[in-house]
Amino acid sequence: MTMIGMIAVIIYLVISPLIACLISGVDRVVTARMQGRKGPKLMQPWYDIVKLFAKEATSVNDMQKILVMAHCFFAIFSGAVFFAGGDILLVLFALTMAEVFLVLAAYSVNAAYSELGAQRELLQMMAYEPMTLLTAVGFYLSTGSFKVEDIIKTDIPLIIKMPGFFIGFCFILVIKMRKSPFDLATSHHAHQEVIKGLTGDLSGPVYGFSELAELYEEVLMLGIVGLFFVTSDPLSLAGAAAAIIIVMFCMSLTDNIFPRVKWEGMLKAAWIVTFFAGGANLVVLSLLNR
Amino acid sequence: MRISKSPWLLHYDGSSCNGCDIEVLAATTPRFDVERFGIINTGNPRHADIFLCTGGVNSQNKDVVRQIYDQMPDPKVVLACGICACDGGIFKDCYNIMGGTDTVIPVDVYVPGCAVRPEALIDGVVKALKLLDEKAEKMKRGEYKSLTSAEYEAARRQDAAEEKNNA
Ligand code: SF4
Numbered sequence: 001m002t003m004i005g006m007i008a009v010i011i012y013l014v015i016s017p018l019i020a021c022l023i024s025g026v027d028r029v030v031t032a033r034m035q036g037r038k039g040p041k042l043m044q045p046w047y048d049i050v051k052l053f054a055k056e057a058t059s060v061n062d063m064q065k066i067l068v069m070a071h072c073f074f075a076i077f078s079g080a081v082f083f084a085g086g087d088i089l090l091v092l093f094a095l096t097m098a099e100v101f102l103v104l105a106a107y108s109v110n111a112a113y114s115e116l117g118a119q120r121e122l123l124q125m126m127a128y129e130p131m132t133l134l135t136a137v138g139f140y141l142s143t144g145s146f147k148v149e150d151i152i153k154t155d156i157p158l159i160i161k162m163p164g165f166f167i168g169f170c171f172i173l174v175i176k177m178r179k180s181p182f183d184l185a186t187s188h189h190a191h192q193e194v195i196k197g198l199t200g201d202l203s204g205p206v207y208g209f210s211e212l213a214e215l216y217e218e219v220l221m222l223g224i225v226g227l228f229f230v231t232s233d234p235l236s237l238a239g240a241a242a243a244i245i246i247v248m249f250c251m252s253l254t255d256n257i258f259p260r261v262k263w264e265g266m267l268k269a270a271w272i273v274t275f276f277a278g279g280a281n282l283v284v285l286s287l288l289n290r
Numbered sequence: 291m292r293i294s295k296s297p298w299l300l301h302y303d304g305s306s307c308n309g310c311d312i313e314v315l316a317a318t319t320p321r322f323d324v325e326r327f328g329i330i331n332t333g334n335p336r337h338a339d340i341f342l343c344t345g346g347v348n349s350q351n352k353d354v355v356r357q358i359y360d361q362m363p364d365p366k367v368v369l370a371c372g373i374c375a376c377d378g379g380i381f382k383d384c385y386n387i388m389g390g391t392d393t394v395i396p397v398d399v400y401v402p403g404c405a406v407r408p409e410a411l412i413d414g415v416v417k418a419l420k421l422l423d424e425k426a427e428k429m430k431r432g433e434y435k436s437l438t439s440a441e442y443e444a445a446r447r448q449d450a451a452e453e454k455n456n457a
Contacts, residue, residue: 037320047295
């Protein structure tokens with residue numbers, strides 16, 4: 001690991017939760033304004049998570065606690081590998097692993113809504129997993145390496161070579177960040193169809209840990225968005241930040257325009273987008289590489 | 291940081307005539323934007339801090355009310371909304387009604403009214419927030435643990451027995 005990688009990891013570990021809270025705070029305010037409301041305070045997600053850790057520590061069983069901790073660990077680990085410049089495949093697999101632990105935690109409590117939530121989470125993974133893997137392949141085809149530290153040494157922003165992958169990735173980001181569809185396992189919408197499903201039986205600090213993992217995950221996902229724009233020129237970081245802001249805004253907008261998408265719709269749409277945007281881009285890239 | 295910055299509500303309809311429910315729901319719709327205060331209307335007792343109960347408790351749902359209450363992690367506050375939830379109200383003498391919410395779980399704030407007025411409801415929630423902070427403070431010092439519904443039931447029985455003896 002290079003010196004810069006080490007510093008990046010430390011920064012990631014320390015300030016990710018704050019940054020992610022700020023981002024989701026802005027997102028909640030923007031969403032509220034789109035709906036003609038005032039919305040919560042900017043740092044509301046931070047207050048929420050601090051509160052969760054101040055609550056009584058209860059859990060349905062010990063297994064649940066361990067599994068949620070493992071979920072949190074792997075979510076943080078995958079981000080750390082990414083910001084250290086490691087292998088993007090490892091990042092994605094560790095992230096999947098993290099999700100699987102959360103699903104197991106939900107199954108472990110043997111409760112109806114948790115179980116339903118866990119099933120929906122698995123469907124959700126089925127919807128976005130192909131696209132995340134394709135994105136990794138796309139990075140490989142355009143730079144010849146799976147390593148983030150090599151990928152960022154490119155001279156031109158990768159978005160030029162991988163527009164299809166970018167569209168596909170942004171599409172699944174809406175699912176991955178738990179925005180749409182509304183009936184997903186632990187969607188952010190204030191509806192109660194599956195009573196938060198997956199995280200329905202977590203409470204207090206245990207729930208806090210799963211929220212914390214989500215914050216780290218959010219930073220990682222936005223990092224991958226940034227990867228499409230970063231080049232060897234340090235100035236490109238500013239461009240990447242601007243791109244992330246635009247992507248976040250578009251995500252809020254899509255979420256508000258399609259507030260009642262259901263999981264069947266998600267599955268179909270995600271695969272169609274993956275197939276056409278990701279697939280077409282993949283074909284073009286492999287033809288160019290010949 | 292105070293816990294009252296992020297109070298998550300849970301609303302349960304006991305045997306209300308729905309008058310109070312409509313008021314409670316109206317107050318938590320986007321139109322009034324309770325998210326301004328960090329309030330989220332959650333449907334999950336395990337995530338909730340404040341329990342809004344409307345209507346009296348009947349012999350069929352008493353266990354539901356107990357279970358919801360017991361699943362909420364400390365610190366928690368219970369609000370009885372409307373006169374039915376306070377003491378049974380107009381349904382008090384019905385064969386199936388046990389009485390107000392406090393016949394099965396400890397209630398912290400009573401909000402009267404038939405139906406409960408939104409202003410009164412907001413007043414009640416503000417009181418509940420103060421209580422929530424106090425409880426959180428005490429909990430930090432290790433001086434507070436809320437009664438479970440079973441302990442509450444036992445205490446009530448004992449009180450009733452003592453009263454009988456005194457009389
Ligand atoms: S207090 Fe009045 S409005 Fe509320 S549930 Fe009872 S009867 Fe209905």
